[in-house]
Amino acid sequence: MINRFTSTLVVLLWSLAAVHAQAPSPIAGVPSALIEDLVAGSRILAEFGVVDAFGHVSVRDPANPAHFLMSRSLAPALVTADDIMEFDQDGNAVDARGRQVFLERFIHAEIYRVRPDVMAVVHAHSPGVVPFSVSKTPLRPLFHNTAFLAAGVPVWDIAKEFGVTNMLVADNAKGKSLAATLGNSSVVLMRGHGDVTVGPNVKIAVFRAYYTDVNARLQTQAIGLGTEITYLSPEEGAKADQVNFAVLDRVWNLWKQKVQPAAK
Numbered sequence: 001m002i003n004r005f006t007s008t009l010v011v012l013l014w015s016l017a018a019v020h021a022q023a024p025s026p027i028a029g030v031p032s033a034l035i036e037d038l039v040a041g042s043r044i045l046a047e048f049g050v051v052d053a054f055g056h057v058s059v060r061d062p063a064n065p066a067h068f069l070m071s072r073s074l075a076p077a078l079v080t081a082d083d084i085m086e087f088d089q090d091g092n093a094v095d096a097r098g099r100q101v102f103l104e105r106f107i108h109a110e111i112y113r114v115r116p117d118v119m120a121v122v123h124a125h126s127p128g129v130v131p132f133s134v135s136k137t138p139l140r141p142l143f144h145n146t147a148f149l150a151a152g153v154p155v156w157d158i159a160k161e162f163g164v165t166n167m168l169v170a171d172n173a174k175g176k177s178l179a180a181t182l183g184n185s186s187v188v189l190m191r192g193h194g195d196v197t198v199g200p201n202v203k204i205a206v207f208r209a210y211y212t213d214v215n216a217r218l219q220t221q222a223i224g225l226g227t228e229i230t231y232l233s234p235e236e237g238a239k240a241d242q243v244n245f246a247v248l249d250r251v252w253n254l255w256k257q258k259v260q261p262a263a264k
């Protein structure tokens with residue numbers, strides 16, 4: 001009886017899994033797994049306080065690499081697969097259908113335009129990071145998980161080129177200016193605002209957003225100790241980053257579990 005019940009249950013679960021695996025992607029030509037990464041990334045960053053009601057995650061569209069995918073205007077913790085929209089190279093929604101879009105989508109559009117190596121972008125107002133955007137103290141890598149900071153962390157001041165603004169990257173010109181300051185780095189801080197992290201996939205961009213915030217908090221503590229700080233050298237950074245890439249799935253699977261059931 002128990003065996004029969006168990007086998008029925010197994011068949012039922014298998015059927016459900018098969019149905020889930022065959023669920024159509026909300027964007028034509030884009031694998032469901034990529035949409036799931038985008039949804040999980042948004043929820044993970046919200047879970048850990050890297051983003052709150054604000055902030056967003058995007059991914060380059062594999063079906064049309066000039067385009068990118070991101071949620072409609074929504075708090076990151078609430079994002080589902082059905083909220084993901086497609087945007088063109090200028091940040092215009094391809095098929096808005098009345099949905100509200102993020103004001104700062106130009107951050108993403110202009111970075112994808114000039115960085116062909118970048119496949120995912122995160123914008124956050126990380127509480128740990130903001131102090132470094134307004135002080136003369138550069139954000140520097142304090143421990144191995146933030147090895148990607150060793151290549152340098154530029155700070156973009158919107159006022160330099162645009163004078164007095166509402167601080168938001170709400171048009172292409174501001175996005176282009178921000179992308180130019182990012183240069184070849186993985187992170188750029190935005191004065192009085194937050195930061196942008198980029199990566200070759202969603203997992204790495206999210207990893208970097210999370211650990212940029214952790215590093216900022218730890219660096220503030222280390223500075224508080226009042227003596228000289230030894231940061232990772234660029235050479236140490238390059239070596240340590242290879243390890244971070246290798247163990248990424250361990251981190252991602254743990255984080256993803258914490259935000260399940262995220263996808264439908």
Ligand code: MN
Binds near residue numbers: 054104125
């Ligand atoms: Mn912002």
